[in-house]
Amino acid sequence: MPRILREVGGLVIAEDGPLVLVIDRGNGPRAVLAFVAGVVALVFGGFGAVSLAAITPVWLGLAFLAVGVASAAITAVAVRHIRGTRAIPVSDYRPVAVFDRAARVLRDGNGTVVAPLDAVTVGRRMQIGSSAPKLVAQTPAGSFVLLRGNPFTGGLGDLDSVLRAATTI
Structure with missing residues (x-):
């Protein structure tokens, strides 16, 4: 059962053993x-x-x-x-991205390897048409959008720093 490290609105960073899960509960439109x-x-x-x-x-x-x-x-x-x-357990949601600390790779929601973990940096980028930033993983191949912040759900909060801290272990 994944342990929630931080949740802002419907955006969740959770830990399941060596895996750090990035999950969007999909509350933005609602x-x-x-x-x-x-x-x-x-x-x-x-x-x-x-x-x-x-x-x-x-x-x-x-x-x-x-x-x-x-x-x-x-x-x-x-x-x-x-x-x-x-009320729905985090394990019932499909992750947007998985930081596998054991294998030292970043995987997308389908399990496809995106980049080696050592080549990934997590940060914020502005979104066109929104006052809330998006959370991205910068890889050698380009930016991989992890979560899109929404001003109506609290934005991103400190999810970027929580994710950086959890993936550098």
């Missing part, structure tokens, strides 16, 4: 949906409540309020689903 639906719920729900109290057509206030309530329900379902992914 987190964006929860954020956007939550904002829509607040705006439309608030505007609908104010419209009902003001001198406006009742149907207009009810329509805004209905959109707000529906968005709040979508937010609740998305958040419940995100929380549910944490």
Whole structure:
């Protein structure tokens, strides 16, 4: 059973004996949906409540309020689903990458050797269209994207330093 070294949002660094696993629980799209639906719920729900109290057509206030309530329900379902992914054991997820400290190689999610571990450096790179960086493994053949940070799930946190520390043992 892998031991979680660090988890930020749905991005996980875990250790299973000599293997260091990089896992993405896939919460990014759900987190964006929860954020956007939550904002829509607040705006439309608030505007609908104010419209009902003001001198406006009742149907207009009810329509805004209905959109707000529906968005709040979508937010609740998305958040419940995100929380549910944490209940699933890390071993049930397919790793994005595996740092095999015994064999001294980096493998991709399919088990294919990407590079010798001594030739790999882990770091952050900016993503086009996002304020959160991505976590990459720089290899002699180029950059290998490990995880894409998401500002709605907490970005990358300190996953890069945890991964560097775990792979230099």
